Amino acid sequence: MTQSKKTGRKQQSPGSSALDRERLLRLYRQMLKIRLFEEQVNQLYLGAKMPGLAHLYIGQEAVAVGVCEALRRDDYITSTHRGHGHCLAKGASLDKMFAELLGKAPGYCRGKGGSMHIADQDTGNLGANAIVGGSAGIATGAAMSAKMRGSDQVAVCFFGEGALGQGLLYEEMNMASLWKLPVIYVCENNQYNEYTSYRETTAGEVAARAEAFGIHTETIDGQDVQLVHAKSLTLVERARRGKGPAFLHCNTYRFHGHHVGDVDRTYYRAKKEEEEWKSKRDPVKLFAEWLQKSEMADGKLLDQIENEIATRIKEAVNFALNAPYPELDEVGQDVYA
Amino acid sequence: MPEQTYLEAIRGGLHEEMSHDPSVYLFGEDVALGGPFGVTAGLAEAFGKNRVVNTPISEGTVMGLAIGAATAGLRPVVEIMFIDFITLAMDQLVNHAAKLHYMSGGQLKIPLTVRVQCGISGTMGAHHSQSLESWLAHVPGLKVVMASNPADAKGLLKAAIRDDNPVVFIEHRGLYWTRGQVPEGEYLVPIGKAVVAREGEDLTIVATAKMLAATLEAAEELSSNGISVEVIDPRTLSPLDVETIVSSVKKTSRLIIVHEAVEKDGIGAEIATQVQQEAFYYLDSPIARVAAPFAPVPASPALEKCFVPGKTEIIRAVRRALNR
Numbered sequence: 001m002t003q004s005k006k007t008g009r010k011q012q013s014p015g016s017s018a019l020d021r022e023r024l025l026r027l028y029r030q031m032l033k034i035r036l037f038e039e040q041v042n043q044l045y046l047g048a049k050m051p052g053l054a055h056l057y058i059g060q061e062a063v064a065v066g067v068c069e070a071l072r073r074d075d076y077i078t079s080t081h082r083g084h085g086h087c088l089a090k091g092a093s094l095d096k097m098f099a100e101l102l103g104k105a106p107g108y109c110r111g112k113g114g115s116m117h118i119a120d121q122d123t124g125n126l127g128a129n130a131i132v133g134g135s136a137g138i139a140t141g142a143a144m145s146a147k148m149r150g151s152d153q154v155a156v157c158f159f160g161e162g163a164l165g166q167g168l169l170y171e172e173m174n175m176a177s178l179w180k181l182p183v184i185y186v187c188e189n190n191q192y193n194e195y196t197s198y199r200e201t202t203a204g205e206v207a208a209r210a211e212a213f214g215i216h217t218e219t220i221d222g223q224d225v226q227l228v229h230a231k232s233l234t235l236v237e238r239a240r241r242g243k244g245p246a247f248l249h250c251n252t253y254r255f256h257g258h259h260v261g262d263v264d265r266t267y268y269r270a271k272k273e274e275e276e277w278k279s280k281r282d283p284v285k286l287f288a289e290w291l292q293k294s295e296m297a298d299g300k301l302l303d304q305i306e307n308e309i310a311t312r313i314k315e316a317v318n319f320a321l322n323a324p325y326p327e328l329d330e331v332g333q334d335v336y337a
Numbered sequence: 338m339p340e341q342t343y344l345e346a347i348r349g350g351l352h353e354e355m356s357h358d359p360s361v362y363l364f365g366e367d368v369a370l371g372g373p374f375g376v377t378a379g380l381a382e383a384f385g386k387n388r389v390v391n392t393p394i395s396e397g398t399v400m401g402l403a404i405g406a407a408t409a410g411l412r413p414v415v416e417i418m419f420i421d422f423i424t425l426a427m428d429q430l431v432n433h434a435a436k437l438h439y440m441s442g443g444q445l446k447i448p449l450t451v452r453v454q455c456g457i458s459g460t461m462g463a464h465h466s467q468s469l470e471s472w473l474a475h476v477p478g479l480k481v482v483m484a485s486n487p488a489d490a491k492g493l494l495k496a497a498i499r500d501d502n503p504v505v506f507i508e509h510r511g512l513y514w515t516r517g518q519v520p521e522g523e524y525l526v527p528i529g530k531a532v533v534a535r536e537g538e539d540l541t542i543v544a545t546a547k548m549l550a551a552t553l554e555a556a557e558e559l560s561s562n563g564i565s566v567e568v569i570d571p572r573t574l575s576p577l578d579v580e581t582i583v584s585s586v587k588k589t590s591r592l593i594i595v596h597e598a599v600e601k602d603g604i605g606a607e608i609a610t611q612v613q614q615e616a617f618y619y620l621d622s623p624i625a626r627v628a629a630p631f632a633p634v635p636a637s638p639a640l641e642k643c644f645v646p647g648k649t650e651i652i653r654a655v656r657r658a659l660n661r
Contacts, residue, residue, distance in 0.1 A: 076409060109442035119441035126408050127441060131432050137401010138433065144402055145409035148362065148387070155405075168429075171398035178393075334443040335477045337501035 019226070021296050027069060027225050028291060029305055031061040031284050034085045036306075036313050037094065041084065041101065045260040049321065051103055054115045057085030059255030062283035063188050064089035066228025067156055067248070070236045076124045076142040076155040078135035081116045082254075083128030086158050091123040094312055098320035105326040106319075112326075112334070124153075133159060133166030136185070140172040143183035143245075154182045154239045162193035164202055164209065173245065177213040180244035184235050185210065187247065188222065190254040195268045210247030222250025223283040226290075253277040338520055344376055344513040346487035347452075350494035351377065351414065353522075355384050358412060361498060363389045364399050365416030365452075373418060374454070374513055400426035400451070404434045407449040407503075414498060420455035420507065421464045423473075434503040435478030449503040450494070456547055456597055457645050458511035462636035468598035468629075470545070473505050474575040474607070480504040480528055481575040485549035487517040489572055492526030500528060509546040509597075531578035533585065537567035540591040540655055543582055543608055545571060548595045548646065555651040566655060574604050582608065583615045590621040591658050595651055600628035622658045627651055 019027075038058045044050035057064065060082075068077065068089035079086035087097060092108065100107030101115050108118050119127035126142060129135040139157030146153035163169055164187070176183050193201050210217045216238070220227055228250060235246040255278055257265055265274070291297040297305075341349065355361045363377060369391040371378030381389040392399045396417055403413040417423045423430070430451070437445045457466045474481045480502055484490035490508065497504035534549060535556050544552035549570050556566040567585050571577060586592050592612055594605035605626040612624060627646045635641055 078405075107442070109440060109444070112442050113440045117440040119437070119444055121441070121444045126405070126445065127437060129433070131428060134401075134428065134433060137398055137429055138405035138408065140398075141402040141405020141407070141413075142409040143405075145406040145411045148406075149360075149410055153409075155409075168397050168401060171393065171395035172401065174393060174395070175398065175402060334439050336480070337438050337443075337446045337448075 019229070024291065024296050025305070027065055027229060028287055028297075029309065030065040030069065030089055031225060031287065032306060033094075033309050034061045034064065034088050035284050036309050037088060037097070038084060040313050040317055042256070042260055044101070044317070050101060052114055053259045053261070054084075054101065055082040055259045056256040057082055059277065059282070060188055060190060060222065060252045061085055062225035062228050062287070063186065063222045063250045063252055064158070066225045067158075067186055067232045069229055070232035071154065071156065074124055075153050076126055076139065076146075077158065078126050078139040078142075078155070079118075079128035079158050080132075080135070080160060081128065081130045082160065083116065083118060083158075087118045087120060087125055087128065090120070090125050092118070092120050092125065094316035095319040098317050099323050102320050102323070103325060104320055104323040106323050110326055110330065133163035133169050135159070136163070136166075136169045136172040140176050140181060140183050143176065143181040144179070146182055147179070152182075152240045154184065154236050156184045156186055158186050158188065161187055161189040161191075161198045161202065161206065163187075164206065165193070170209070170213075173210060173213045173215055173247070176245040177215050180242060182239035182242070183245045184232075184239060185245065185247045187249045188252055189249060190252050192254060192258070192269065194258045197269070206249050207247070215245050215247050217247040217249065219249040219251070222252035223281045223286060225283055225287050253281060338518040340516050341487050341519040342514050342516050343484070343487045343490050343508070344374060346491040346519045347376055347494055347508060348378065348380070349519070350491040351380060352383065354495055354498045355380065355388065360410065360412045361388075361414060362406070362411055363414050363416065364392050364403055366392055366394055366418055368416050372416060374510070376513075377416070396422050396425040397429050400429035401433065403449055404429060404437070404447060407447045408437065408445050412448045412498060414450045414452060417451060417453040419465050420453045420469050421467050423453055423469065430479070430503070431476050435476045438502070439478060446501045447503045448501045450497045451503065451505045452494070452508065453505060454508040454510045456509040456511050457634055457641060460636055460638050460641050463633040466634035468596065470507055470574055471598060471602060471604045471607070474604060478503065479575065480573065481507065482528060482573050483507045483509070483546045484572065485512070485546050485570050487515070487519045488524070489526050489570075491519055492524045493528065493572060496525045496528050499525070504528065507546070511547045515550070526572065529573045529576045529578055531569055531571045531573070531581040533567060533581065534570045535566065535568040537565040537589065539565045539589060540593065540658055541567045541569060541582070541585040541589045542593045542595055542651070542655070543569045543571060544595040545574070545604070546597065548597055551647050552595050552651055555648045555655065558648065559652060559655060564655065564659065564661065577608070577611070579611045579615065583612055586612055586616045587619045590619050592620070592624045593627060593651070593654050593658060594624070595627045595646060597629060597645060599631050600626050601631045603628055625654050625658055627654045
């Protein structure tokens with residue numbers, strides 16, 4: 001397959017690890033926005049105001065933000081059942097997110113998608129997806145389309161390490177490598193396939209699986225937002241230049257349960273392990289400390305940022321709580337285009 | 338109007354749509370080489386291997402890839418070599434292609450055509466002979482089309498490619514080398530419209546794909562015995578044109594449905610239910626089905642022959658319904 005002539009927009013200049021202050025503060029804001037959003041989701045669930053299930057992203061914020069901040073608005077992402085963080089990091093608005101979670105009419109999908117299926121065409125989000133590994137094809141296909149149309153868009157496929165058990169992922173990586181597609185497979189290894197440690201389900205080394213297809217692979221600390229962001233900038237830039245797919249394996253941790261109802265977790269993982277991640281490896285805390293130590297921000301500024309975001313979240317959740325449900329005749333609408 | 342085979346008509350439809358719209362791409366195993374029956378022969382030479390893309394033997398993945406490409410600006414046509422292999426792609430087709438438009442509140446469009454061939458022909462056994470159309474017709478969000486002749490094959494395929502929804506276009510392998518008149522150029526057959534293939538007064542038969550020819554033969558033979566059969570080809574199974582079938586039954590008062598898929602839970606059950614809802618008081622005999630037995634397709638030529646319904650079984654069912 002040959003690459004068609006590029007007609008897309010000019011590429012962003014590749015980033016360096018020495019990011020300017022504005023950019024660093026933006027990374028922080030985005031991470032904190034996801035953290036506070038998810039904490040609010042948990043409160044809605046505990047207050048019996050939230051229908052269905054929610055799979056919280058708390059603990060993994062550095063991955064979504066580090067990666068999505070390396071993307072343009074017209075780049076594509078696909079997400080997972082644990083997808084709120086990806087949607088927000090790619091630019092989704094708080095009010096439409098909450099409305100969708102509550103099944104309300106002004107939600108992103110008019111309430112028909114719910115927590116696990118949020119799509120937002122305006123920000124290139126081709127949808128969260130509740131079939132584990134199910135979006136590997138969609139992301140790879142979007143990259144295929146970008147290449148065939150001669151645009152320089154890139155697609156990112158987010159998935160958890162649980163998707164390493166799905167054959168589809170390997171078949172997609174095979175094609176992406178053969179055809180040098182601009183797709184980045186971001187494996188968020190939060191250590192647990194639902195309730196089972198990934199070490200019980202995953203033979204060999206994770207990175208070796210992607211390397212077997214000749215895919216450029218990196219394994220990194222997914223709690224370090226600057227590192228995730230710097231690596232992502234390199235991989236995105238590489239994909240834009242037609243150098244093909246990449247596999248970014250980020251080690252991270254799910255601070256809460258598999259879903260909001262998974263509260264007593266001691267039967268599958270030790271409290272001590274959770275405490276250690278929360279106290280020593282919290283991506284938001286780590287970055288806040290770094291910002292202060294390197295004099296990019298002081299405590300006062302960080303408090304101010306937190307207050308601003310908390311206010312916006314409160315407004316958004318009130319908007320969603322007060323929003324109407326869809327009209328009942330919408331049940332049969334949009335089955336076909 | 339030139340005469341063409343069913344296979345040539347499909348190839349012609351693909352050629353025209355690829356010329357008409359640069360966003361149409363073909364993906365599938367061996368498609369750049371023509372495929373196992375030569376349906377796509379010459380297309381890679383005409384449009385390049387960039388647009389007629391040979392894929393690995395990874396049905397689910399190719400389906401997923403095409404869905405993603407469809408959400409992002411292409412109009413892909415995927416070939417699944419045998420409908421038996423569509424089972425490997427069902428997650429992608431049912432959970433993603435069919436639902437993304439709805440789940441996204443109408444934001445995402447999936448203009449995807451899945452070309453797949455089905456049916457019993459040439460004793461290929463249980464993994465190369467099935468008819469699974471009713472599985473697909475059961476899924477909201479998919480459209481399901483079955484052509485019984487070359488002209489419809491071309492017209493329906495062109496309509497499928499232009500449709501903004503996922504359309505499963507089911508070809509019958511046993512029809513590939515049958516011939517018929519095919520209109521040249523812009524010839525589109527609307528999806529969701531049945532056609533009366535033969536007019537009659539005494540009884541209505543709805544028949545799909547290769548069963549249409551057997552039904553028309555039966556109708557011809559019965560007419561020499563003074564029995565007048567109306568034959569309807571639904572052409573699209575989802576959405577089904579119930580109106581055309583119902584208005585025929587209101588005239589004839591009797592209905593038989595003929596399909597090659599196994600009888601149990603087949604599309605005939607759905608047609609029968611809808612017709613009795615709309616035309617119960619017009620019916621003079623129970624609605625009957627002529628279809629395959631509830632078994633996998635056997636490989637033995639002797640068993641395969643008795644497995645497929647044909648003219649004899651159709652005539653027997655008509656005589657039973659009319660008590661003549």
